[in-house]
Amino acid sequence: MINWLGKFTSGLKKTSDKLGGGISDIFSKRKIDATSLDELEEILLEADVGYSAAAEIIKNFSARKINRDASPEEIKQALANDIAAILKPCEQKFVISSKPHVILMVGVNGAGKTTAIGKLAHKFKDQKISLIAGDTFRAAAVEQLKVWGERNNVRVYSASIGADAAGLCFDGLSEAVKQGDDIVFIDTAGRLQNKTNLTDELKKIIRVIKKVIPDAPHHTLLCLDATTGQNAIDQALTFKTIADVNGLIVNKLDGSAKGGVLVAVAAAAKLPVYYIGLGEGIDDLKEFDAAEFAASLVGLKN
Numbered sequence: 001m002i003n004w005l006g007k008f009t010s011g012l013k014k015t016s017d018k019l020g021g022g023i024s025d026i027f028s029k030r031k032i033d034a035t036s037l038d039e040l041e042e043i044l045l046e047a048d049v050g051y052s053a054a055a056e057i058i059k060n061f062s063a064r065k066i067n068r069d070a071s072p073e074e075i076k077q078a079l080a081n082d083i084a085a086i087l088k089p090c091e092q093k094f095v096i097s098s099k100p101h102v103i104l105m106v107g108v109n110g111a112g113k114t115t116a117i118g119k120l121a122h123k124f125k126d127q128k129i130s131l132i133a134g135d136t137f138r139a140a141a142v143e144q145l146k147v148w149g150e151r152n153n154v155r156v157y158s159a160s161i162g163a164d165a166a167g168l169c170f171d172g173l174s175e176a177v178k179q180g181d182d183i184v185f186i187d188t189a190g191r192l193q194n195k196t197n198l199t200d201e202l203k204k205i206i207r208v209i210k211k212v213i214p215d216a217p218h219h220t221l222l223c224l225d226a227t228t229g230q231n232a233i234d235q236a237l238t239f240k241t242i243a244d245v246n247g248l249i250v251n252k253l254d255g256s257a258k259g260g261v262l263v264a265v266a267a268a269a270k271l272p273v274y275y276i277g278l279g280e281g282i283d284d285l286k287e288f289d290a291a292e293f294a295a296s297l298v299g300l301k302n
Helices: 004-011 013-027 034-046 051-063 072-090 113-123 139-152 165-179 195-212 231-243 261-269 290-297
Strands: 101-106 129-133 155-157 183-187 219-225 247-251 273-277 285-287
Touching: 013 034, 013 072, 013 290, 034 051, 051 072, 051 261, 072 261, 072 290, 101 113, 101 195, 101 231, 113 129, 113 139, 113 183, 113 219, 113 247, 113 273, 113 285, 129 139, 129 165, 139 155, 155 165, 165 183, 165 195, 195 231, 219 231, 231 261, 247 261, 261 273
Parallel strands: 101 183, 101 219, 129 155, 129 183, 219 247, 247 273
Antiparallel strands: 273 285
């Protein structure tokens, strides 16, 4: 059995070292006052919590009327409670409700879409799954998806590089219906630097998906790379607009000192965070838990 508590704590170590260490430094030297609260807000911003979320956290923290002589651990617990309150609405169970259940994966190149598909396929390995290699512009993405397909022993539907992505999705979904698949994952390209082309392509893919299965895609999941910091907010808002995103996966939290960006994204985009990525292994995708994340973020000892 995976020790998720330990993995969670170690996965967020870069952020918790900065944020939790900063809290200890501030409040081991002085009491809670206007100056220490300003310093607290500054380290929240350094962890990429974002201005809006940081201001809300400080406001709620101040309203708690904590003893001015509170220990750093007591302060961390209060802060964790305030951060968890922001994140709690984003903590939702990922539910498979249709057959085939179509999951469209979107996000910029390098955000971990293909890897997330492979990890999710492993999570749902008891069901009949197929993968569609809809990023027809990058040979590496197609090959990577095929590798994940082999690891999970699932079918991968692909075409030649440069093929029409929407046409591929139509054929792949039609085959999935014919084969009686339970879940279909669709990988997509993520060339955000040319937003018009990306928007047109995603809209075309969605139209074609609906021709095969009218109520699909059932989930449109946006993959975000935590190491990009505040840029993740822009990505979340952009993809929410162009692809009707209804859920998030936040990857590479283990490689970033900017794990607080998840709080910023949650405050700005108001979307469910279904999973977080804490490593490259096939099991390193965890269901999001707001209280657990907030506690680890501020460096609370478990």
